[in-house]
Amino acid sequence: MSNPTYTNLGNHAETIQLDYDPTQISYSELLDIFWQNHQPTSNYGSSQYRAIVFYHDQEQRKLAEESKMALATKLGKEIVTEIAPYQNFTWAEDYHQKYQLRNSPLAAEYLQIYPDLTDFVNSSAVARVNGYLAGYGTSEMLAGEIDRLGLSQAGKDYLQKSVSR
Incomplete structure (x- = not known):
């Protein structure tokens, strides 16, 4: 679906896109902040509200997956947050x-x-x-x-x- 709307999302999820300056904060630091500020073991019930980390390259993928595994080990629970390749971002209405x-x-x-x-x-x-x-x-x-x-x-x-x- 190329033009999702709030009432017709298809397989899209509500997300944010974060632009950052890697000379000021690293991707790993952003991942730490992300994991500390959401419920990584909670299934949100609707794919609209699922938690996802998008990566832009293989290095980001590696860092995201490693941080997810480290958190799962620390918590002793399954982390349901998805790690997925970035494809495109659609603004909300x-x-x-x-x-x-x-x-x-x-x-x-x-x-x-x-x-x-x-x-x-x-x-x-x-x-x-x-x-x-x-x-x-x-x-x-x-x-x-x-x-x-x-x-x-x-x-x-x-x-x-x-x-x-």
């Missing part, structure tokens, strides 16, 4: 992109800065604010970066209030 941010008053500010959907979705600032609005991050973390997020003073005030709840 527009209304799913940066969902928390789009449902806040801050959306208007960022849509003015990034009127093109691709730029909006790919913006690090948009991703960070969406994460804060979803409950990820602390007031202390936000204080360290709020001035780099491109918000007006009213936007900063709204975000600080939202995060401190």
Whole structure:
């Protein structure tokens, strides 16, 4: 299926695509973070929500499989997370992109800065604010970066209030 939708996924799964700078963080470090932040032994019941690590080359495949085996040994349980070759990535429909941010008053500010959907979705600032609005991050973390997020003073005030709840 070349154009899956939320209601007609075919064999697709909901995933994220992560672009990273290997001079800043290694693939192995990303795998460690991944394994620590999901339930690798849980079968999610629906293929839509299954956990998958995609690899782009044989070195990534080797690292992913080794890390999966090491975790299985450590936990003494089967790891159901799939390891699969990357083929392509299909964005979710527009209304799913940066969902928390789009449902806040801050959306208007960022849509003015990034009127093109691709730029909006790919913006690090948009991703960070969406994460804060979803409950990820602390007031202390936000204080360290709020001035780099491109918000007006009213936007900063709204975000600080939202995060401190």
